Amino acid sequence: MRKQLSLVLPPEIAFEKERFEAYIKQSQQLQEVDNLYIRQLRRSIDARSKQVKVNVNAEIFIDEPPSQRISYQKNYPEVSKAEQVIIVGAGPAGMFAALRLVELGIKPIVVERGSDVRTRRRDLAAINKEHIVNPESNYCFGEGGAGTYSDGKLYTRSTKRGDFQRILEIFVVHGASEEILVDAHPHIGTNKLPNIVTAIRQSIIEAGGEIHFNSKVVDFIVKNGEMQGVRLQNGVNLEGIGVILATGHSARDIFELLQQKEIYTEAKPFAIGVRIEHPQQIIDRIQYHCDNRGDYLPASSYSLVSQIDYKGIEKGVFSFCMCPGGFIVPSATAQGEVVVNGMSPSRRNSKFANSGIVVAVDESDWKDYTKFGVLAGMEFQKSIEQKACIIAGNTQKAPAQRMVDFVNRKVSLSLPETSYQPGLTSVLIDEVLPPQIAQRLRKGFQDFGKKMKGYLTNEAVVVGVESRTSSPVRIPRDKITYEHLQIKRFFPCGEGAGFAGGIASAAMDGERCAEMLVKQYAKK
Structure with missing residues (x-):
């Protein structure tokens, strides 16, 4: 038997697992039931009155196994020899776009101007202690983007852009606590995000994708109105069936490059x-x-x-x-x-x-x-x-x-x-x-x-x-196809393009751009 409950509880019961389970057993007269499973589904704080309460939705399973909380599985196909897509930026939009491409059987090649999360820590220490700013690797640039060193908030108002629950589950299977599936305002925390970001990178690489750090894009390769790829600072050209631009709200050199190339952008x-x-x-x-x-x-x-x-x-x-x-x-x-x-x-x-x-x-x-x-x-x-x-x-x-x-x-x-x-x-x-x-x-x-x-x-x-609340520039795209209005095979994405405002919305936007690119340009 399965039963759902809506409860109003004091914090010491709502946030303490053992006391919560003891309360359920007593209130539901289940002390003698052996085959019992209890879990919280949703939890939110109500501080409107002087006595703070916690609203909890929970479910109990009696004499039957609990349903699976997480449906997402890390069963990625091998894509090392598949068609490839270039992703510029390894923030939430870029990393989730890469994962989605892998799921769809496409090889992502992610280029990130900054360092991996471990190396990036030294650059952050230099800012805090020595007042030295590395323009390529800092609190904004580097693996995981600005979101890696943030509060790690995951709530969003942009659920129409994608499957928010799916985003949460991907974080959980890569090391986040299941508490983010329960709390009304979930967050991960800056101390935990680096390991989760590393785990996502490992999933991409194990499936045959590529991630290149310290790889700054200095030019776009555009032929006959189509984006063919990018040129890196070291002179290497990378080409694919399309380019997803996920550079974040602080990549000023990218905005300047777009203007130089006469690729249409707007002030925002x-x-x-x-x-x-x-x-x-x-x-x-x-x-x-x-x-x-x-x-x-x-x-x-x-x-x-x-x-x-x-x-x-x-x-x-x-x-x-x-x-x-x-x-x-x-x-x-x-x-x-x-x-x-x-x-x-x-x-x-x-x-x-x-x-x-x-x-x-x-x-x-x-x-x-x-x-x-x-x-x-x-x-x-x-x-x-x-x-x-x-x-x-x-x-x-x-x-x-x-x-x-x-x-x-x-x-x-x-x-x-x-x-x-x-x-x-x-x-x-x-x-x-x-x-x-x-x-x-x-x-x-x-x-x-x-x-x-x-x-x-x-x-x-x-x-x-x-001052870096959001991008001061929008890179416009078609509302249905997500493709740039002027350049084919070019998919502006996430905060830097003006289409997201946080980790979760950027991740969903990255997934959608990956899906739209594959739908239009991958071999059927």
């Missing part, structure tokens, strides 16, 4: 702002209505949005990539710029909570950069990052200001402890950000302080700049 709205870092205890106190969340509740998060007017124009100010129990990290991709982002370990056990708080920007914000054409937004973005670097001292130290001081336009005489390893420099953030962004942030913080009592505090620090 994105968002720019700052990282705000609070002691995690403050956010827990606000969200959980208590001074100590205890041993079972996870570090709390938040999501905030407001429409803020500046000179008669309203734009959104919103939280982005909130990292409870996390760290702020340096995400520049070149010397002479300062960019910050956030990441969290799987346990989210840092004493800090950070989130991007950003303002929507569009062509009205970068009108002084129109001489750069479709790259105007990118140049606007770059100019702010370079200014942040100069003002903070021409290192990877980040410009910073206490939160209330920022609202009051007051230089902070001291800065609070931070998770940002390269260090902070006290400045007026208004010297870094354009006035339309700084003023909207100021009003946004005041509004957020009304929505979350205690959020607006000088115990929090504003750290600049959060």
